[in-house]
Amino acid sequence: MTGAQLKEKIMAYSKDIGIDKIGFASADPFLSLKDRLHEQQRLNYQSGFEEKDIEKRVTPAKLLPEAKTIVAIALAYPSKMKNPPKSTKGDRRGVFCRASWGEDYHRVLKDRLQKLEEYMLELVPGARCQSMVDTGELSDRAVAERAGIGWSGKNCAIITPEFGSYVYLGEMVTTISLPPDNPITEQCGTCNKCVDACPTGALVQGGQLDSNKCIAYLTQTKDFLPERYRKKLGNRLYGCDTCQQVCPENKGMDFHHQEEFEPDPDTVKPKLLPLLELSNKEFKQKYGRLAGSWRGKKPIQRNAIIALGHFKAEESIETLDQLLNNDPRPVIRGTAAWSLGQINTKRTITLLEKAKGYETEGEVLKEIENALNQIAEDQMLSSK
Structure with a gap:
């Protein structure tokens, strides 16, 4: 042939x-x-x-x-x-990107x-x-x-x-020699919607990405998320779809013919609080089939804690306090402190002050102090 x-x-x-x-x-x-x-x-x-x-x-x-x-x-x-489930007050949900x-x-x-x-x-x-x-x-x-x-x-x-x-x-x-196809000419033209919409400015210019600022990358890291990106994260647990959602070429594009890629709504838009209670085994059983599980549960749980702070979810205060007191992972303890600071009630101030008295990890102590300082600044601004 x-x-x-x-x-x-x-x-x-x-x-x-x-x-x-x-x-x-x-x-x-x-x-x-x-x-x-x-x-x-x-x-x-x-x-x-x-x-x-x-x-x-x-x-x-x-x-x-x-x-x-x-x-x-x-x-x-x-x-x-x-039939996507709704994230409602008192029962907040996070979200995995479409690629997961x-x-x-x-x-x-x-x-x-x-x-x-x-x-x-x-x-x-x-x-x-x-x-x-x-x-x-x-x-x-x-x-x-x-x-x-x-x-x-x-x-x-x-x-x-x-x-x-x-x-x-x-x-x-x-090693088989086959006739090559012709590349498709670039068709973005003057459209710059994705660059303008990028939440963190990771799209430096059209076609050039600073991966270190990209939310899709940041959701997969395991250390403390830099504070400047936390509020940008919103309720994203893994990945980011913003630059695809705003693209005019994606208008009306929605294909369900690959059965393997059909999402289970409760899995890819899960309730946040139950996520924080999963063991490694339970996480693998529930989320192991998703691409977004490849880094394990720690980044997902860290992102869920940030999402609770984003929502100022008062129903999560006791759970966050338990994490701040008992979780062996400094990143989780410190992020819980940040989230409690975002929720900002009399109860969270008491819990943060208490934790400050016995926490020994430097980075976690810094998060607690930053949270208390942020609350004090917010109170000063609201009293003016």
């Missing part, structure tokens, strides 16, 4: 196994990406979750010798939830890629393939852009004409 005939067969099979879009790119080095990555490193805009070896990120042949082609795939996911609805996309895309790889090796015995999803060395976005899946938007997401940016991406490097 010719390369074109092989490509047609692979494309047809991809539809049979539920791949929404497939594209093909050369395995040549990503030279322009290399320059951008070095610039990101220089500016300290990287999150630290990326592959540190830039050569591996831009040179497919370093991952698979004699690589000829990269096959890129995309699977669409929902943007709207059916349903089954962990890493597992789903790896399943599709494995099936595709097995089929390709049947067509070309002796060929070699290497697949990756998100955590691989290559840039999913750069591959998808080159393969014509979509264009790289100002929000640093791949935007497809068919599904907007609500797609998961994966790729396979192969």
Whole structure:
């Protein structure tokens, strides 16, 4: 078979196994990406979750010798939830971003890629393939852009004409030579809505992200969240959808044909207080299938505590006090102190003063003192 005939067969099979879009790119080095990555490193805009070896990120042949082609795939996911539960006073809820609805996309895309790889090796015995999803060395976005899946938007997401940016991406490097597709021309034009709407200014400019300021990244960190970002977090437990929600290309985009990605409303928009009582085992049982569980329960619980402060949820005072008194994790104790300070009642002042008397951890003491100082400032302002 010719390369074109092989490509047609692979494309047809991809539809049979539920791949929404497939594209093909050369395995040549990503030279322009290399320059951008070095610039990101220089500016300290990287999150630290990326592959540190830039050569591996831009040179497919370093991952698979004699690589000829990269096959890129995309699977669409929902943007709207059916019958979402409401967050009400006295019964507040947090929210997981849309990319963490349903089954962990890493597992789903790896399943599709494995099936595709097995089929390709049947067509070309002796060929070699290497697949990756998100955590691989290559840039999913750069591959998808080159393969014509979509264009790289100002929000640093791949935007497809068919599904907007609500797609998961994966790729396979192969020694099979297949005709490449043409990239899609960038279509954001003068639109700057995502940059303007970013809650923390993480989108420095269209197409350039300071990952360290990005809420999606911040929700995954395990240490104290810098105070300047806490109120920006709102009730987000994992991830952030703002730059996708404001994108005009995503208007009306909502796809529910991938059953694995269908969300359970109570799981992805959970009540905050019960989250704080989960053991590791209970957390894994309830949330382990979500992509947002990969860092464990600590970041999610820290974010839930911040959300309670955001809501000034007085019903959480006793639970937060228990955490402040008894939790072995300084980050959780200190964040509970901050949240009590945000709620700001006579009861919270008493509890914070009491905790100040016996807390020995420096960072937690600092959070308690900051919370008490903030309350004093607020009281001064309200009395003027």
